[in-house]
Amino acid sequence: MGFEFGVLKREELSEAVELSFRAYEYYEYFLYAFPDLEMRRKVIRSVLYGTWRAVMQKSHFLTVKIDGKIVGLAVLEDPYYKRPLDIQFLLYGWWRVFFNAGIKRVFAWIDMDESAGKPCHDYQHDGENIWYCSSLTVDPPFQGQGVGTRLIAFMEEYIRERGGKQLTLFTNSEKNLAFYKNRKFEVFDYREVVNGKTVMGSWSVKKSL
Numbered sequence: 001m002g003f004e005f006g007v008l009k010r011e012e013l014s015e016a017v018e019l020s021f022r023a024y025e026y027y028e029y030f031l032y033a034f035p036d037l038e039m040r041r042k043v044i045r046s047v048l049y050g051t052w053r054a055v056m057q058k059s060h061f062l063t064v065k066i067d068g069k070i071v072g073l074a075v076l077e078d079p080y081y082k083r084p085l086d087i088q089f090l091l092y093g094w095w096r097v098f099f100n101a102g103i104k105r106v107f108a109w110i111d112m113d114e115s116a117g118k119p120c121h122d123y124q125h126d127g128e129n130i131w132y133c134s135s136l137t138v139d140p141p142f143q144g145q146g147v148g149t150r151l152i153a154f155m156e157e158y159i160r161e162r163g164g165k166q167l168t169l170f171t172n173s174e175k176n177l178a179f180y181k182n183r184k185f186e187v188f189d190y191r192e193v194v195n196g197k198t199v200m201g202s203w204s205v206k207k208s209l
Contacts, residue, residue, distance in 0.1 A: 003147075005154045008061035008073070016061065016073050017048045023137035024048075029172050032198040033109040034101060042100040050093035054084045059134070062158060064151045071142040072151040075135040078162065079124065112193045119189035119204040120168045130206075131159045133169040152183055160209050170204040177203050 008016055024030055024044050034040035052061075058081055064072040098106050117134075124130040133155070138147045159167060169185075171177055172193070181187075189204040 002066065003150055004065040004068075005151075006063055006065070008063050008070075010056065012063070012070065013049075013052060013056070015070050016063070017045060017052065019070055019073055019139045020048055020135065020137040021045055022140050027173070028198075028200055029195065032196040032200065033105065033112065035196065039101055043097055043106075046093060046096035046100060050089055050095075050097060053092040054089045054094075058082065058084065060158070062151070062155055064147055064154065066142070066147075070139075072138045072147045073135070074133055074151055074155045076155065076159070077124075077132045077134055078164070079129055079131065081132075109195070112195050115191070115193045116170055116172065116202040119191070120170050123168055123188065123204070123206065127166065129163055129165040131164045131167050133167060136169065148179065149183065156207075156209050164209060166206055166208050168204065168206040170202055172200045172202050174201070177205070180205050183207075 021041070021044050025041065030040055030044055034043050052059075052075070055075075058077075060076040060078065062074045062076065063070050101109075120132055124132050136148070136151070136155075138151070156167065168188075169180075171180065172195075177187070185205040185207045187203050188206050191202050192199050193202045194200075
């Protein structure tokens with residue numbers, strides 16, 4: 001099986017969104033907050049399109065392909081990343097998230113997301129040459145075939161070449177946590193966050209490069 005690594009092209013954004021949509025469709029991060037399947041599908045696509053279109057010039061989108069097809073995607077924020085203004089997210093499509101799920105439900109999910117991501121953001125801003133991975137997905141049909149492991153290795157090499165010393169990210173899945181621990185990430189923060197009516201664990205992990 002031949003792997004090809006690279007940087008996402010703008011014309012590949014729709015393909016990347018659909019890959020990540022498939023990976024996130026039943027992920028606890030969205031599942032508990034948006035239990036209705038049709039609503040959840042609309043929300044995930046709207047979140048991904050709205051967010052990634054807004055940050056595409058500011059973030060690093062790395063891909064792994066097999067036979068020309070994107071099967072894995074990582075989105076990275078370097079130490080100089082500056083979050084776009086809220087109005088930019090809305091203009092790039094986030095208004096659809098509110099339209100599809102309602103203001104109250106979406107703001108509750110945003111609060112959960114900010115709480116879960118806070119340890120990583122604080123850790124990155126308090127240190128030097130620390131990168132943050134905001135999304136790491138593998139297309140479900142290709143999971144368990146070494147795609148994620150190879151994508152992480154490529155991601156780490158990419159960061160080191162740009163002077164990065166550490167990588168941080170968070171997960172709400174114990175299965176994913178075990179995956180990261182097996183690749184020498186260490187937990188530096190654990191907290192419980194509210195997602196819909198469910199309380200979830202949230203693990204922040206880091207790795208020195």
